[in-house]
Amino acid sequence: MSTPVISVRGLGKRYYLSHQQRSDTLRDSLTHRARGLWRRVTGSAATAPEGEEFWALRDVSFDVHQGDVIGIIGRNGAGKSTLLKILSRITEPTTGRATIRGRVASLLEVGTGFHPELSGRENIFLNGAILGMSRAEITRKFDEIVAFAEVERFLDTQVKHYSSGMYVRLAFSVAAHLEPEILIVDEVLAVGDAQFQKKCLGKMSEVTRESGRTILFVSHNLEALRAICQTGVLLESGRIKATGPIQDVITQYHSPLSELTIDYPAADKPAITRIAIDPVRLAAGDLVIHVSYQSPEPLRPAIAGIVVSSFDGRPLFGANMRTHPPAEALPGRAGVCTLEFPQLAVHSGNFTVSAWLGDKGQDYDAKLEAVSFTFVSPRHYPNRPPLHVIGPVDLPCRWTMRPTN
Amino acid sequence: MSTAKNENSELILEAGRASRHYWADLWRFRELLGFLAWRDIKVRYKQTTLGVLWALIQPAVTLAVFTFIFGKLAGMPAGHAPYPLLVLCGLLPWQLFAAAFSNASGSLVANTHLISKVYFPRLIVPLSSVAVALIDFAVVLVLLALMCLWWQFAPDWRIVFLPLFVVLTLVTAIGTGLWLTALTVKYRDFRFVVPFLLQVGLFLSPVGFSSTNLPNWRFIYSLNPMVGAIDGFRWCLLHGEPALDPVNLATSAGMALLLLATGLWYFRRTERTFADII
Numbered sequence: 180m181s182t183p184v185i186s187v188r189g190l191g192k193r194y195y196l197s198h199q200q201r202s203d204t205l206r207d208s209l210t211h212r213a214r215g216l217w218r219r220v221t222g223s224a225a226t227a228p229e230g231e232e233f234w235a236l237r238d239v240s241f242d243v244h245q246g247d248v249i250g251i252i253g254r255n256g257a258g259k260s261t262l263l264k265i266l267s268r269i270t271e272p273t274t275g276r277a278t279i280r281g282r283v284a285s286l287l288e289v290g291t292g293f294h295p296e297l298s299g300r301e302n303i304f305l306n307g308a309i310l311g312m313s314r315a316e317i318t319r320k321f322d323e324i325v326a327f328a329e330v331e332r333f334l335d336t337q338v339k340h341y342s343s344g345m346y347v348r349l350a351f352s353v354a355a356h357l358e359p360e361i362l363i364v365d366e367v368l369a370v371g372d373a374q375f376q377k378k379c380l381g382k383m384s385e386v387t388r389e390s391g392r393t394i395l396f397v398s399h400n401l402e403a404l405r406a407i408c409q410t411g412v413l414l415e416s417g418r419i420k421a422t423g424p425i426q427d428v429i430t431q432y433h434s435p436l437s438e439l440t441i442d443y444p445a446a447d448k449p450a451i452t453r454i455a456i457d458p459v460r461l462a463a464g465d466l467v468i469h470v471s472y473q474s475p476e477p478l479r480p481a482i483a484g485i486v487v488s489s490f491d492g493r494p495l496f497g498a499n500m501r502t503h504p505p506a507e508a509l510p511g512r513a514g515v516c517t518l519e520f521p522q523l524a525v526h527s528g529n530f531t532v533s534a535w536l537g538d539k540g541q542d543y544d545a546k547l548e549a550v551s552f553t554f555v556s557p558r559h560y561p562n563r564p565p566l567h568v569i570g571p572v573d574l575p576c577r578w579t580m581r582p583t584n
Numbered sequence: 585m586s587t588a589k590n591e592n593s594e595l596i597l598e599a600g601r602a603s604r605h606y607w608a609d610l611w612r613f614r615e616l617l618g619f620l621a622w623r624d625i626k627v628r629y630k631q632t633t634l635g636v637l638w639a640l641i642q643p644a645v646t647l648a649v650f651t652f653i654f655g656k657l658a659g660m661p662a663g664h665a666p667y668p669l670l671v672l673c674g675l676l677p678w679q680l681f682a683a684a685f686s687n688a689s690g691s692l693v694a695n696t697h698l699i700s701k702v703y704f705p706r707l708i709v710p711l712s713s714v715a716v717a718l719i720d721f722a723v724v725l726v727l728l729a730l731m732c733l734w735w736q737f738a739p740d741w742r743i744v745f746l747p748l749f750v751v752l753t754l755v756t757a758i759g760t761g762l763w764l765t766a767l768t769v770k771y772r773d774f775r776f777v778v779p780f781l782l783q784v785g786l787f788l789s790p791v792g793f794s795s796t797n798l799p800n801w802r803f804i805y806s807l808n809p810m811v812g813a814i815d816g817f818r819w820c821l822l823h824g825e826p827a828l829d830p831v832n833l834a835t836s837a838g839m840a841l842l843l844l845a846t847g848l849w850y851f852r853r854t855e856r857t858f859a860d861i862i
Contacts, residue, residue, distance in 0.1 A: 194860070206773075265597060268703035270859045276598040283595075291701045294623055296630045301623075308619040309702055 182280065183242035184361060184393050185266065189275035191417075192236040192261050235261040237417045239275070245360075246391040248384075250398065250408035250425055252432050255492070258417040259397045263287060263365050266395065281360030281393070284311050288365070290350030295339035299330055299349055302338050306353045320356045327382070328352035348375055355382045361393045376567070380407055401429055401490065402567045441549050449474035449481070449543040452513075454534050454550050464557045466520040470534045472544075473513045480508040483516035484535035488548065489571045490528065496572075499535065526566060526573045527556040606852075610705045617708045620695075621715030624687075628716055639723040643675050650675070650792035660793045665822045666735050672728055673821050674791040677753045677813045679724060682782050683717035684754060688761025689778045692769050696862050706855045707848075710765050714758060721750075728821075739821045749816035752840055756809040759843030762851045769862050770854070790814050796826045803832055809843065812836020 236258040243249055253259050264270045266277060267285035292309040293302050303324055307317040317324075325331055328349040330341075338346060364383075384407045386392055398404050404411065404425060411428030413421040421431040439456040453471040460467040470483045484499030498518060500508065505516075531548040556573065563569070595605075629635040647668060654660050655667035662670050691713040692699065692706070699706065732738065760781075768774040789810040790797075798805055805811050812833050819828050 264859070268595075268597065269700065271599055271856050272597060273599055276596055279595045279597065285703070287701045288697075292698050294627060296627045297623065301626065305619050305623055308616045309698065309704075311704075314615050 181244060184245050184280050185243040185277065185395075187242070187266075187275070187277045188240050190236060190239040190262070190265065190272050190277055191234060191274035192258075192265060192270070193273040194233045194235055196231045196233050234417050236265070236272075239414075239417075239419055241412055241419065241422055243361075243393060243395065245281075245393055246387065247410055248387050248394045248396065248408045250396050250404035250411045250428070251414065252397075252401070252404065252411055252428060253414035253420075256416075257414040259414055260287070260365060261417075262414070263363050263395065263397060267363050279361065282311075283361045283363060284357045284359035285363035286310065286354045286357070286365065287363075289347055289354065293338055293346070293350060296337060298337055299325075299334045299341070302349065303353055306350065310354060310357055311359070312357065316358075324352045324356050327355065327378075344375075351375065351379050355379055358386075358390070359392070361395070363395045365397045366399065376403075383407060399490075399492070400567050401432075402565045405429060406565075438550055439552055441546075443546070445473045447475060449476075449478055449536060449538075451534055451536050451544045451546055454532065454546060456532065456550055456552050461552060461554070464522055466523040466552075466554075468518045468532060468534075468550075470516045470518075470536070471514070472516070472536050474543075475512070477510045477512050478538045479510035480538070481511070481514060481516065482537050482539070483518075484537075485518050486533045486535075488531045488533065490530065490551075492531075492548070495525070495530070523554060524574050525554055525556070525571050526563070526569075527554055528566065528571055529553050530571075600856075606705060610707060613704045613708055616704055617712045620708065620712035624713060624716045625719055628719075636719075636723060639720040640727055643672070643679055643724050643727065647671055647675060654792040658793075660797060663794065663796075663822065663825045665737060665825070669728075669731060669735060669737060670794060670818065670822065671792055672724075672731060673818045674789075674814045676721070676724055676728065677749065677817045678786065678789060678791045678810065680717055680721040680750070681753050681757045681810055681813070682786075683720055684714045684757035685761050685764075686778055686782065687713040687717055688758060689764035689768060690775070691761075692765045692858065692862065693772075693775075699862055700859050706858055707851065710758065710761050710851075714754065714761075717757070740823050742820045742824055744820075746817070746820040749813050749820060752809065752816065752837060753813045755844050756813065756840040759840060759845075759847040762847030763843070766847075766851045766854045769858050785810065794818070794826055802829065803835065806832035806835040807839055809836045809840035812840075 239258075239262065251259050251262065261270075263285065264287070265272050266279065267283065267287065269285075269287075290306065292306055294305060297305065303321065304314070304317055308314070312320075325334060328345075328351070330345055330349050333341065333345065338349075341349070362383075380403055383394065387394055387407070394407075396404065396408060408425045410423065411421075411425040412419060413428045413432050421428050439458055439461075440453070441455075442453045443451055445452055450473060451470060452473050453469070455469045455471075457465075457467040457469070466487070468485055470485070472478075472481055472483070474481070482500045484497065486494050486497035488494045500516065503518075529551065530553075531551040533545070533547045534549055535542070535546075536544040558573065629638065632638065634641070650671045651668045654671070655662065688710040691710045695709050698704075699709070764774055764778060785808075788808055790805075791814065795802065795805060795811060795815055813836065815826055815828060815836075816833070818826060
């Protein structure tokens, strides 16, 4: 096989978490140095640097070949952005090395360097230059960029007067016309309307097919990843959990998530002790969640709440015992609150559940994204549009039609 | 052929590895330098009614105040040029220095969003911020021309050396600016140091009076590179007065170069961590 265009070996990045609000004032630094000097003078043992060590990335190794489109997946804080920042040369690795062969352009944010006081035309040039295009290149592609963004009429309007949609379209459009050998893209498809996102994805897969460009792509939008990537890298707590064909990696990403039950130790305050999804009812298409609690003092009565979110962390729906009071609510030191969604109205997919415990006036406990489940819908739609277009909810509905000619 | 090109462009990212291509990169990104400068110039007087007139008002008022205090109240000698011209020839380089220095000092923190999202040689940021100062400088030059017409005072052949002293001023401003901007990334304390330095510097430099007033201290005084720059401006524009002493001039130029060299050294040394701590 040919030499990889990117090869990463044992890459790691360490940060120090400081427990003070901000340790970067001169005084802190001076007192720190003075203390170090004192230790040296008195000969006492050196202590570790202040603050807690935190490895955002640890022992990461992989290869990327020319023309690969790689999706990088992981939950928030898994190290995806840190990896892209290192490969984009914004920050240095602490350990290991990355070798890159080819011109890199990275797009970690839409519209980096856009200036609100400048016009659309001026911002195209400014943003293009920031992303690494030459003036000649921008001039050559100018009309194409403007047409793609659909902002012809507002070219000479200051960008601060743009609607957020226009702003995002223009910013995307500049980026979509970059022509590097390696393109690094971070979660930029989270903004913009669905139709335009689709257009951008189309443009991106078009250029990879035509020019054999290499793309590294981070997104929470698994549908989009599945559509344009062949390979995937799954990161978990800074380490590589899986690499391989994108479909396999996405499946791996879900599997540890599918955890129907979780237990928590009892505490000396009112707390949730168990959250459980009923597997038998789930298979039948109903979502039934039990929230158990314990409390040193009787709660009069306990109030539980549930929020169900889609895999990308967007809350979809929720209910608590204030909005939907149970028929009977008895005080007590322990109990189980059960919430039922008969015939859950969502498409097949992965979901997480957060639970909350309180009483009439107080919050006691909250467990965010504590359990998760994979829902296989009993309803089947052969020609359904992708979920990033229609959303995860599948409400019962009915079309009617009446000819008017 | 393409493999040769590929090997050339192989880039290794590793801890503590100073990029060997830094200066080549700086050259490659020269257009970005131009664009950032153009952005700052374009945005500077947006939504102001008086616009670029502001570049004139500030020096004009300072000029009037200094002429009154040093020329009238303190009664300092002016030589053969009118006192306001003497002051303006000191103000020109000082304003250029002050604007370039304070722009450069604040430049990295002002461009945080770029530094944490895109790669380019960071040196571009403070360098491009100096451009705005040059535009304001050009506007004040127009004021100087008008005043020369008013007093019927024409500079002689020495004016051709003026660009040298503009460079001396810029070298001083960039050298100190690099120090301050890199320090400000880590220690925001230095934001408060900049206006303070400028205020003290204004009185430690011979802006409102001629340095001939300090005959015994000229050499020590020249350790302040702005003394060389201001004396030079006056020498170029006011018919060779005060006379330039080569040793003092060399001292000022040497100090300016030392500031630039150490500023570059510190900037390059800390640059790699900017994105992590900004």
